[in-house]
Amino acid sequence: MAQNQPIRIKDGEFQEGLCDFFSGGHCFEGCCCPCIVVNKTQQLLDDPDEKTPSGCGCMGCAWCLLTTFAGMSCFVGWKQRNDMRKRYQIEGGSCGDMWKNLCCPCCSVIQQYKEVEMRRDARANKVGYQTQAPMRAPGH
Template identity: 25%
Template sequence: MGGHEITEELNEALQSDQPANTTTASLPGTNQPETQDSSTSLLDVDLMIGHPWTTGLFDCPQDQRNAIVTAFLPCVTFGQIAEVLDEGKSTCGCRSSCYFLLMLASYSQWILSTEYRTKQRKKFNLEEAPYTDVASHIFCPCCSLCQEFRELKSRGLDPALGWNGILAQQQGRQSDDEQLNVPPPYQAMSK
């Protein structure tokens, strides 16, 4: 089955409320048909493509503070994103400096930021859209960084807090949940 046929079948399955048709093909070297359920292939295609980002590439005004910081200091936003994606193994300052030096030396910071965009996409199973990771960071570096920042923030990992801030926030939530589950001390009724 060619790529064009798969696309047509996907579009038909998505437009109709009926389950997708099954397709048959003979196994190589045998006369026995192989039955393949199209709903399984839809799942496989979804896993290959990924889930959509929570915000679009050009939705920078949704977080105006981050958009302004990124417009003037993209290295800071990159450092914050890198620290969260590295789960605290690298610091914001270290990654910001690397980005800044690559930007000054040869405008090749896109290599580093593309690596982290790809890392984020794989971690959260996100689609590579609307452009490839490389094209996004070469032609729209600030918009790409803003989108990555917003994505982490929407998943409860606010890069502005830093990795230690995120851990502290999560521990605070856990202690709040534990306090809600603690029964009150011994109580007695009186007249």
């Protein structure tokens, strides 16, 4: 996306579908190391202006531990998705959030990361009102 070009955010919905994981360059990372994507998503939820979120942190560790010992990483993705829907006023329900993270966790965490990333970029690239130079009288 070109710099200083506003990004249009659709109200009440995710910007991309659950199966649009190939766009945005997060497919490999999200499928091979979803814990990294989960942590980056959490960092952008905690600090929406973070330019380079880290893949290392508590939420990523929670994802790994819950996957390794209980096979229940869906709860981490569910919580993030639920938090995002509330913050950005995205329609949907808690039950649907759980099913998406239970049935297709990689697709879901990629979609969630892309959502917070796009909303961050939309704020950063917002083109505001530009003042004009003062008018001059003819001949001056």
